[in-house]
């Protein structure tokens with residue numbers, strides 16, 4: 001090659017690189033200028049938050065971080081910038097809120113009820129079930145599903161809660177004297193309970209697939225969580241090229257395998273019964289009359305005070321009980337509605353709702369109960385008080401828990417509430433703003449198009465509402481401390497029209513399950529709370545594992561033991 005040819009080749013390859021680079025830089029600059037002019041950016045940039053880079057925004061802050069490091073990062077920013085923090089994920093505006101007044105504006109609204117676009121990663125798994133759906137579909141399904149967790153239906157579940165709690169106690173006995181992860185046991189038992197209660201699948205027709213299901217759910221949550229904070233995984237085209245996609249396919253095979261089997265069994269049973277002229281058994285009649293006999297109708301629980309200001313449909317459902325309706329458990333109602341056309345729901349929609357309830361109904365309570373057991377292992381004085389309360393109700397008897405007993409478990413209830421305060425199983429709630437909204441902090445105007453993220457963990461640790469917010473203290477829920485507290489300073493179940501439909505189910509189940517475990521075992525833990533490594537997955541977990549030990553419980557008051 002001659003020198004002239006050399007120079008020509010060099011000039012040609014330089015142009016080949018130079019011009020596309022200029023074009024790309026101009027494109028990015030124009031995009032940046034356009035972003036700066038838009039209303040979303042103008043209003044977004046008035047909010048406090050870390051310095052954002054052109055085009056990337058703050059996306060690189062999460063780069064290379066492990067899930068457990070993200071909790072610390074989020075809390076540090078909240079510390080630095082206050083109760084309103086803005087972040088840019090590229091051109092996407094994310095606003096973190098943690099002041100109860102601001103939280104109330106969003107959660108108590110009938111306008112800002114659409115879930116953030118980030119929930120779309122759940123779609124291959126949950127479809128458009130209640131957790132994700134919006135508009136008329138959400139409204140009509142919520143109206144149908146919320147009453148299936150009516151208090152009268154829940155009372156009929158108490159025997160099943162007892163039986164399964166006893167089963168898990170038997171299984172846990174094999175761990176005596178060892179350090180073990182109690183979450184494994186709580187996952188298994190909460191899946192079994194859901195299958196038997198909400199889904200109406202009897203023990204005889206269950207197999208071991210419940211545990212595989214629970215493990216698959218945990219792994220699926222991890223993939224979805226990674227898609228939230230690793231921005232390149234947000235693009236389906238890139239995600240499909242990664243190993244996560246293949247893993248997700250396998251996990252969904254296990255998860256949907258179980259839910260499809262559950263629906264198929266139930267449907268076959270319904271059709272069989274129908275051909276024999278047998279109607280699906282309802283629930284209300286027997287329960288309403290037994291409740292009146294014991295005079296329990298007016299007994300108020302801590303939940304009645306704490307959640308009074310939530311203004312959701314759960315209390316309305318209970319207080320406006322006509323008493324004569326035939327009540328059906330969740331899946332019975334879905335199947336019957338689809339078969340006889342009383343409520344408009346297709347087979348595909350039933351599947352979406354079954355997947356949603358199976359997930360929301362087990363993983364949350366598995367985390368909730370595991371946190372309580374670990375905390376009691378640390379706070380022996382609190383555990384002794386819980387045990388004494390249980391002893392005063394049951395003495396040394398081994399009898400099962402009744403619904404009436406649960407109404408007397410006042411201290412255990414405070415312990416559960418305090419644990420849900422410090423370690424809320426659902427650590428964030430995210431909404432998409434379809435309209436501009438003014439919040440009370442500095443009268444900020446949050447623009448339509450932004451994603452609002454409510455950091456429950458932060459809301460629950462506000463020193464204005466909790467004297468020692470980082471200290472585990474069940475007395476935070478003494479009547480004198482709850483009476484005048486801002487309702488939205490405690491939102492483990494969210495609040496307003498999109499609050500958790502399973503709240504009452506969860507609290508009743510937790511009482512029966514925990515009471516049974518604590519009547520049989522003393523929890524011990526040598527891990528202190530400041531050693532917990534929290535992982536703000538979809539569900540809050542300890543990435544160091546829920547490690548505890550158990551000792552056999554002597555059935556005598558704690559000061560005699």
Ligand code: HEM
Pocket residue numbers: 130131132142198356357360361362364365368424425426428429430491492493494497498499500501502503505506
């Ligand atoms: C300790 C246990 C539980 C906690 C802490 C909890 C918490 C929550 C929270 C915070 C939400 C709102 C989520 C959001 O807006 O992104 C929610 C929604 C929901 N939960 Fe729960 N939950 C629990 C147990 C249950 C149970 C046992 C069930 C069912 C059996 C259930 C079913 C649902 C459903 C279907 C929704 C969606 C409601 C809607 O959007 O209309 N949850 N839960």
